Amino acid sequence: MAQSYLTEAIPKKPEPGTKAVNIAAAIVDRIFIYFFALILLFCLYAIYDALMVYREAEVPVEVRRFTSKTENDKTSEVDFTALKNINDEIIAWIQIDDTDVDFPVTYTDNNNFYLSHSYTKDYSLAGSIFLDARNAADFSDDYSVIYGHNMNGEMMFGSLFNFADTDYFNSHQNGRLLTPDAKHELKVIAALKTDRADGKIYSIQTLRKEHNAQILDYLKQFAIQTRIDDTDYQKQIVALSTCYDKDGGRMVIFATYGELPVTEPTSATAEAPAEN
Amino acid sequence: MLLLKIIIVEAVIYILFFQVFGLARVKTNAMLPNINGGDLALFFHLDDNYETDDVATYIKDGKRLFSRVIAKAGDVVSVREGQFFVNDRPIDSMKIFTGEIGEKSGIKFPYRVGDNEVFIVNDNRDEPADSRKFGSIDIRELDGKVIGIVRTRGI
Numbered sequence: 001m002a003q004s005y006l007t008e009a010i011p012k013k014p015e016p017g018t019k020a021v022n023i024a025a026a027i028v029d030r031i032f033i034y035f036f037a038l039i040l041l042f043c044l045y046a047i048y049d050a051l052m053v054y055r056e057a058e059v060p061v062e063v064r065r066f067t068s069k070t071e072n073d074k075t076s077e078v079d080f081t082a083l084k085n086i087n088d089e090i091i092a093w094i095q096i097d098d099t100d101v102d103f104p105v106t107y108t109d110n111n112n113f114y115l116s117h118s119y120t121k122d123y124s125l126a127g128s129i130f131l132d133a134r135n136a137a138d139f140s141d142d143y144s145v146i147y148g149h150n151m152n153g154e155m156m157f158g159s160l161f162n163f164a165d166t167d168y169f170n171s172h173q174n175g176r177l178l179t180p181d182a183k184h185e186l187k188v189i190a191a192l193k194t195d196r197a198d199g200k201i202y203s204i205q206t207l208r209k210e211h212n213a214q215i216l217d218y219l220k221q222f223a224i225q226t227r228i229d230d231t232d233y234q235k236q237i238v239a240l241s242t243c244y245d246k247d248g249g250r251m252v253i254f255a256t257y258g259e260l261p262v263t264e265p266t267s268a269t270a271e272a273p274a275e276n
Numbered sequence: 277m278l279l280l281k282i283i284i285v286e287a288v289i290y291i292l293f294f295q296v297f298g299l300a301r302v303k304t305n306a307m308l309p310n311i312n313g314g315d316l317a318l319f320f321h322l323d324d325n326y327e328t329d330d331v332a333t334y335i336k337d338g339k340r341l342f343s344r345v346i347a348k349a350g351d352v353v354s355v356r357e358g359q360f361f362v363n364d365r366p367i368d369s370m371k372i373f374t375g376e377i378g379e380k381s382g383i384k385f386p387y388r389v390g391d392n393e394v395f396i397v398n399d400n401r402d403e404p405a406d407s408r409k410f411g412s413i414d415i416r417e418l419d420g421k422v423i424g425i426v427r428t429r430g431i
Contacts, residue, residue: 046428049314052301116305116313123304125313 056118057126057155062086063104063119067093075102080180087121091137094129094146094240096175096188096255100159101240103129105146107137111273115149126151134204139179142212142260143237145204147273150242150251157242160251163191169225177238177257184257189216189232191225196248201239212237212260219254232256296322298420300333300340306403307331307342311422312430317342319420326394326415328362331422334396334413336405342422343396343406347389353407354386360397382409392416 063086066079075095083090083104092105106114106128118124129148135141148157162168175186194201200218215237216228235256244251293299302315311317311331319333326332330345347353347362354361361367382404389395393412398405407413 042426042428045316045426049301049316049428053314123306123313 053125054151054153054155056122056124057149057151059103060118060120063090073098075176075178078104078178087119089121090119091131091179092139093178094175094186094238095178096172096186096253099162099172100154101157101175103148103156106130107133107135109133111147115147115273126156129156132204138181139177139184139236139238139257141204141236143204143215143239145202145239145241147241150244157240157251160191160240160242160253161244163188163253164193164224164251166225169227173227175255177255182258186238186255186257187227187232188253188255189226189228189237190219190223190254192219192223192252192254193244194222194250194252196243196250198250201241201250201252215254223254234260236260296320297423298333302342303339304341304403306398306400306405307344308400310399311342311425312427314427314429316426316428317422318424318426319422321420323421324415324418326418326421328367332394332396332418333420333422334418336410340419341405343398345394345396347395347412349389349391349393351389351395352386353389353395362395383407383411387411394418 063083066082067075068077070076074097075093078093080090087106089106089108090104091107093103094105095102104119106119107130108114111130111133114128114130116123116125116127118126119128127149129146131137131139132145132147135144150156150160151158154162163172169188169191173188175188177184177186192201196202200215212235213233216232219226220228236258238255238257240253240255242251243249298319298321300317300319302311302313302317305313317333326345326348328345328348331342332345333340333342335341346360346367351362352364354364359366387395389412392415394415395407395412397407
């Protein structure tokens with residue numbers, strides 16, 4: 001069938017008078033070719049642009065080479081002296097075992113800069129993982145919040161969503177938080193879906209001191225996954241926050257570490273980031 | 277014949293896209309709201325006659341940047357009430373994203389733009405890596421004038 005169609009479609013001998021038609025057909029062909037070539041180039045650029053965004057989201061090799069891992073992929077040592085030569089606002093390293101959460105943590109005086117800048121302080125749509133500006137840089141607060149964009153492909157904090165699943169939550173319980181002065185073991189205690197106006201989670205001025213019990217009680221009531229026991233009431237809490245939609249929805253994972261410190265409250269003024 | 281044709285086509289493409297025009301992905305949000313990070317910028321290399329409001333591209337510390345010309349050689353740029361004045365006239369602020377311009381400056385105002393130089397600033401005034409930081413720039417250091425933007429994201 002196809003063959004006969006082809007032979008019919010190709011005229012054996014151009015008849016006089018069809019020349020104008022042939023030229024018109026050639027012009028139409030050309031227009032289509034250029035049109036589709038243009039669309040192809042446009043799509044190729046869109047793909048290239050997306051690839052660049054994801055490349056910027058990766059922890060660059062020059063940052064990652066200053067960490068060392070144990071055999072079971074645990075980040076055990078971080079050369080903060082070397083990291084601070086790259087960016088003096090890298091203050092910690094956070095990892096949750098067997099997940100894609102394995103990042104340096106940045107910290108600056110506002111909650112906007114690292115939404116759009118990489119670990120090397122270059123502009124990056126994917127931003128960085130950063131500690132709330134209202135917290136103490138050494139994680140000495142009772143309660144600290146770390147933010148990261150929700151990227152496809154489980155980059156940045158895109159993998160936090162897996163913790164909504166019971167099996168995943170039960171099989172990913174441990175992590176670590178390394179700072180220049182301390183190595184904290186993290187225990188993941190809860191996964192919560194909320195929104196950015198949630199004062200219990202984001203009002204760090206009031207929560208950073210003596211309110212951990214309130215947070216834990218709140219989590220017991222509303223979190224989609226919990227694993228809270230009495231010892232957690234004596235520990236510090238770190239929350240890992242990312243967004244799950246464009247309307248302010250937030251996915252937050254909570255982990256405990258260390259012991260509740262005895263420190264004086266300090267005042268802070270920064271706002272929680274509008275988006276992450 | 278085919279070889280000749282390939283050579284000619286390659287030569288034409290090279291001259292068009294590397295000598296006459298240029299294409300580059302914009303990597304910063306310094307020109308918000310007019311150019312987004314991720315846009316593809318098309319620029320023209322050969323026109324060294326920069327007018328006020330033209331967007332110029334240039335290379336600083338190995339990075340391609342984009343900024344808008346607000347003043348030309350001989351003009352005096354000053355900052356009053358948080359906005360730019362050129363020769364005592366406030367400049368058109370329709371294209372500006374945010375304010376806060378003087379505080380991040382590394383130069384002293386009023387600033388006189390030297391011969392063969394232009395004063396370029398980012399539309400997103402919160403990104404101070406422009407003439408506020410390094411002063412006016414020699415036209416020979418500018419790499420081209422932006423003549424088109426292709427946007428595939430954040431429209």
